[in-house]
Amino acid sequence: MTLRGRTILYVCSAVLAFAVMMYGATGLPPFGSFSGAYTDLVLQITTAERHVYNVPTAINFDIRGFDTLGEEFIFFTSVAGVLFILSAVRGKTQTHPEPMESEPGIVRTGALRWFPTGLTAFIAAMAMDLAAHGQLTPGGGFQGGAVFGSALACVFLGVGMHAFLQTARKDLFDQFEALGAFAFGAVGVSAMWVTGYFLKNVLPLGQTGATVSGGTIYLINIAVFIEIASGFTVLTAVFLNQTRQTQELEE
Amino acid sequence: MNSGTAGQLATLCVALPLMAAASLAPFTKHAPRWVSCTVASTTALAVMVVGCMLTAYTFVHGPAVYWMGGWLPRHELAIGISFSVDAFGAALTAFIALLVLAASIYTWIAFDLTGTLFHTLLLAFLGAMCGYALTGDMFNMFVWFELMTAAAIALTAHKIEEAVSIEGSINLAVTNAIAGFVVLLGIALLYGRTDALNFAQLSQVLAQRPADALVLVAFALIVTGYFVKGAVAPFHFWLDDAHAVAPTPICILFSGIMVQVALYGVARMYWTVFAVPLHPYTHQMKALFLGVGIATALVGAVMAFAQRHLKRLLAFSTVSHSGMFVAVFGLFDASGMAAAALFVLAHGLVKGALFTCAGNYLNRFRSLDEEVLGGKGRQVLFNSLLFLIGGLALAGMPPFAISAAKVLYEAALKDHGLFSIALCMGAASALDAGAVLRAGLHITFDIGKAQRTGISPREEESECEGDHLERTPWTMLAVPAMLVLIALVLGMSGAFRHGVEQAARAFCDRNAYVAAVLHNAPVGVPPAPWQPRTTEDIVFNVCVSFAAIVAAFMGLYRDHIPQYLSPVFGPPLRALRDLHSGIFTDYVAYMVFGIAAYSLWLAMAVR
Amino acid sequence: MSNWTLYVPYAIAFWLFAIGCFGITQSRSLVHTILCLTVVQASTYTLLLSIDFHAKAAAPIYSSNYAPGRPAVDPILHALTLTDIVVGATVTALLLALTLQIHRRKGTIDPQRISEMRG
Numbered sequence: 001m002t003l004r005g006r007t008i009l010y011v012c013s014a015v016l017a018f019a020v021m022m023y024g025a026t027g028l029p030p031f032g033s034f035s036g037a038y039t040d041l042v043l044q045i046t047t048a049e050r051h052v053y054n055v056p057t058a059i060n061f062d063i064r065g066f067d068t069l070g071e072e073f074i075f076f077t078s079v080a081g082v083l084f085i086l087s088a089v090r091g092k093t094q095t096h097p098e099p100m101e102s103e104p105g106i107v108r109t110g111a112l113r114w115f116p117t118g119l120t121a122f123i124a125a126m127a128m129d130l131a132a133h134g135q136l137t138p139g140g141g142f143q144g145g146a147v148f149g150s151a152l153a154c155v156f157l158g159v160g161m162h163a164f165l166q167t168a169r170k171d172l173f174d175q176f177e178a179l180g181a182f183a184f185g186a187v188g189v190s191a192m193w194v195t196g197y198f199l200k201n202v203l204p205l206g207q208t209g210a211t212v213s214g215g216t217i218y219l220i221n222i223a224v225f226i227e228i229a230s231g232f233t234v235l236t237a238v239f240l241n242q243t244r245q246t247q248e249l250e251e
Numbered sequence: 252m253n254s255g256t257a258g259q260l261a262t263l264c265v266a267l268p269l270m271a272a273a274s275l276a277p278f279t280k281h282a283p284r285w286v287s288c289t290v291a292s293t294t295a296l297a298v299m300v301v302g303c304m305l306t307a308y309t310f311v312h313g314p315a316v317y318w319m320g321g322w323l324p325r326h327e328l329a330i331g332i333s334f335s336v337d338a339f340g341a342a343l344t345a346f347i348a349l350l351v352l353a354a355s356i357y358t359w360i361a362f363d364l365t366g367t368l369f370h371t372l373l374l375a376f377l378g379a380m381c382g383y384a385l386t387g388d389m390f391n392m393f394v395w396f397e398l399m400t401a402a403a404i405a406l407t408a409h410k411i412e413e414a415v416s417i418e419g420s421i422n423l424a425v426t427n428a429i430a431g432f433v434v435l436l437g438i439a440l441l442y443g444r445t446d447a448l449n450f451a452q453l454s455q456v457l458a459q460r461p462a463d464a465l466v467l468v469a470f471a472l473i474v475t476g477y478f479v480k481g482a483v484a485p486f487h488f489w490l491d492d493a494h495a496v497a498p499t500p501i502c503i504l505f506s507g508i509m510v511q512v513a514l515y516g517v518a519r520m521y522w523t524v525f526a527v528p529l530h531p532y533t534h535q536m537k538a539l540f541l542g543v544g545i546a547t548a549l550v551g552a553v554m555a556f557a558q559r560h561l562k563r564l565l566a567f568s569t570v571s572h573s574g575m576f577v578a579v580f581g582l583f584d585a586s587g588m589a590a591a592a593l594f595v596l597a598h599g600l601v602k603g604a605l606f607t608c609a610g611n612y613l614n615r616f617r618s619l620d621e622e623v624l625g626g627k628g629r630q631v632l633f634n635s636l637l638f639l640i641g642g643l644a645l646a647g648m649p650p651f652a653i654s655a656a657k658v659l660y661e662a663a664l665k666d667h668g669l670f671s672i673a674l675c676m677g678a679a680s681a682l683d684a685g686a687v688l689r690a691g692l693h694i695t696f697d698i699g700k701a702q703r704t705g706i707s708p709r710e711e712e713s714e715c716e717g718d719h720l721e722r723t724p725w726t727m728l729a730v731p732a733m734l735v736l737i738a739l740v741l742g743m744s745g746a747f748r749h750g751v752e753q754a755a756r757a758f759c760d761r762n763a764y765v766a767a768v769l770h771n772a773p774v775g776v777p778p779a780p781w782q783p784r785t786t787e788d789i790v791f792n793v794c795v796s797f798a799a800i801v802a803a804f805m806g807l808y809r810d811h812i813p814q815y816l817s818p819v820f821g822p823p824l825r826a827l828r829d830l831h832s833g834i835f836t837d838y839v840a841y842m843v844f845g846i847a848a849y850s851l852w853l854a855m856a857v858r
Numbered sequence: 859m860s861n862w863t864l865y866v867p868y869a870i871a872f873w874l875f876a877i878g879c880f881g882i883t884q885s886r887s888l889v890h891t892i893l894c895l896t897v898v899q900a901s902t903y904t905l906l907l908s909i910d911f912h913a914k915a916a917a918p919i920y921s922s923n924y925a926p927g928r929p930a931v932d933p934i935l936h937a938l939t940l941t942d943i944v945v946g947a948t949v950t951a952l953l954l955a956l957t958l959q960i961h962r963r964k965g966t967i968d969p970q971r972i973s974e975m976r977g
């Protein structure tokens with residue numbers, strides 16, 4: 001199809017689709033007035049029966065924890081998928097050479113070197129803080145994990161790709177990632193073994209506002225943190241490795 | 252077994268494959284081949300056994316409802332996520348696991364694996380499809396839908412050395428990702444109205460008044476989203492690109508069940524959530540589903556006949572069958588549902604067998620081109636014979652299971668006074684199966700002339716270790732033989748067909764579903780009347796099979812057909828082929844066109 | 859409809875969907891396609907969160923200063939949005955990996971020029 005034909009078809013359809021969707025949206029409550037029984041019930045029981053302040057965390061890891069299990073495995077599968085797609089060593093043809101153990105000749109000195117490296121420690125600490133208080137303040141395993149992944153990226157900024165790939169050992173973090181995903185499932189199955197309900201919150205809930213509270217919410221939170229942090233590290237390492245290979249190919 | 256145990260077992264159908272996937276992943280390069288093969292096969296086998304047990308239990312005792320995290324409904328308000336296992340969902344789980352088992356047996360010997368990652372992805376795919384089949388929650392369904400997509404994207408790109416594999420995978424990724432977002436927009440609209448995500452809860456809220464624009468638009472969005480994965484026109488374009496390049500075991504799953512699982516999602520959602528509020532619009536919905544169904548069936552069949560690349564041919568045949576499933580489901584009653592379910596099952600078995608046979612040609616001769624393979628089929632005679640039998644079974648030749656399904660849908664269509672639809676579907680079937688038989692006859696006996704239209708590289712990489720196979724290992728032949736055999740046994744069993752009819756009645760019973768989920772009160776379903784198959788129906792099926800054979804020979808000896816017909820068929824066929832451009836930018840434009848058309852059609856019905 | 863401005867947020871969500879898809883249909887680079895996909899995805903967050911907003915309620919995160927029981931917006935939509943974000947990130951990662959590979963095979967990432975599957 002020509003660009004022109006496609007544009008005309010798309011614009012006409014999109015105008016219609018937009019109009020119909022807006023027609024449907026007129027049935028929604030006006031902006032700022034949504035409320036319902038499910039909302040109220042959930043707000044009430046999470047604090048009363050799960051002893052946590054951060055209600056979305058309680059929903060993610062307890063009330064609708066099963067969704068999060070699926071979501072964890074979407075992440076896990078994608079990391080496995082990226083490794084699968086990028087491991088071109090498979091098969092007969094190999095279009096690029098194996099990565100060499102050399103470092104492109106960029107040497108950073110002074111502040112350029114030490115500032116990002118120092119930042120690593122700070123960001124990593126912040127990530128763990130975010131994850132550890134997931135049931136109390138905004139944050140949690142996902143957010144902490146994503147921030148932690150960027151902390152290791154600072155090593156790359158500061159001391160270069162070679163050092164980064166040394167720190168972010170792909171195979172090691174790959175195993176941590178699988179461990180995190182497995183642990184989530186294991187918590188669910190253990191709860192089912194004990195109480196008969198998958199992912200039921202069986203541990204003592206602790207006091208509302210305490211650093212360790214919420215029962216299995218806290219455990220799952222940590223499992224998710226491990227998985228997401230290692231997953232992002234693996235992704236960064238794999239993609240940087242690819243960049244290096246491409247550079248070498250071009251040289 | 253009681254209801255609680257049934258729910259726990261159903262949960263394990265999802266948790267077990269996922270945990271097995273996670274436990275395989277760390278050993279990417281270190282585990283020997285047999286470890287990952289064993290883990291994958293035993294997990295699939297276990298899920299299949301559990302699925303069969305659940306089917307038997309729910310068939311007798313009605314739906315088993317299980318609340319994740321022990322969050323039982325309070326004041327008839329669903330809090331957590333429920334698994335609502337009924338006979339259809341459980342049977343679908345067992346069938347998914349059977350095909351995954353077949354796929355993993357195919358990988359036992361000689362198949363080229365990358366460490367354990369292939370099986371990790373396969374197991375995640377299994378868990379996702381089981382979750383999708385068993386869940387009773389709208390958003391949870393979306394989550395499993397996305398997990399399916401993520402695994403499918405990676406698995407399609409297995410032959411990463413070839414650019415077409417990557418291209419097929421990209422087309423799948425872009426279209427299916429947008430499909431997921433469209434579904435989520437629909438869910439958000441529904442949530443904004445009902446403040447509910449559980450199917451039974453949504454059903455209860457929406458049943459309070461007839462559907463308005465919001466409900467219809469939300470329904471249209473969710474249906475179009477699932478139809479993208481279900482390959483219904485005009486959303487089917489990604490399918491032939493992806494299925495033509497995916498590795499053989501994954502083709503079994505894509506064509507055999509993934510597409511149909513997405514359509515099952517539409518059926519599940521309609522019968523639980525929308526059956527009551529959309530009842531006043533049944534007429535418009537019937538017109539829509541029958542219309543797009545027949546259009547898809549014919550487009551797929553014509554395109555299948557015009558292909559020379561075996562996997563692409565089979566992929567278009569899947570598109571065509573997808574249309575037939577939608578058309579049969581579009582009767583919106585229990586008899587249509589029963590026919591569609593049996594059809595999906597039978598088609599999955601036969602299509603899985605056909606794809607495996609095609610894969611065996613690829614691994615032996617490094618080509619899937621009808622012309623290149625011409626005459627070589629005699630070297631792998633058993634495989635070729637299975638391919639031809641599969642072609643006949645696809646046409647609906649008794650006593651294979653597709654024939655039994657066709658008897659059901661022809662009866663249902665006749666009841667609705669829509670026999671013309673049955674004729675259209677017969678024509679589509681004959682073209683599909685005719686294409687398969689044409690290719691099979693040319694490959695095996697080297698008669699006539701091979702198809703020349705359609706794209707096909709003359710030589711491809713094989714999927715096995717080494718350059719190509721000198722001998723096809725027994726596992727790669729056992730898989731199609733097993734699948735055809737199961738199709739044969741199921742087709743001959745009248746009791747099985749009757750069981751499907753009864754399960755379909757339970758599936759379509761919205762009140763029983765809501766009562767079971769929210770009020771914990773299972774309701775028995777009265778048994779369906781026993782209808783013996785009539786000779787008339789079987790005669791029709793034999794006619795369709797005969798027409799398929801005629802079509803095959805017409806394809807082979809088309810030079811002897813008078814040429815004055817070619818100006819009539821040539822230009823439309825060329826236009827149709829131009830639409831399948833292989834570029835996702837076009838596909839996205841068609842998708843948005845489809846979304847606009849579907850939702851406009853439904854929204855215009857609002858009174 | 860009493861006050862049409864209260865429906866503008868929903869319109870923005872659908873607009874993002876339409877303009878993101880428009881970007882994909884015009885795309886001449888796979889990286890551009892991936893970015894457009896994130897725009898399409900943004901439409902889902904926008905819709906979820908604009909349904910969620912309530913004029914007289916706070917975020918559903920309590921503390922010793924904002925005691926449990928006081929009005930808060932729907933937390934479930936927040937949880938759904940969080941899930942949605944992860945979904946989007948993963949599709950991006952997979953597509954980027956595919957883009958890298960297609961660039962190696964073909965030397966281009968223009969979708970119009972990589973196609974071999976016509977018909």
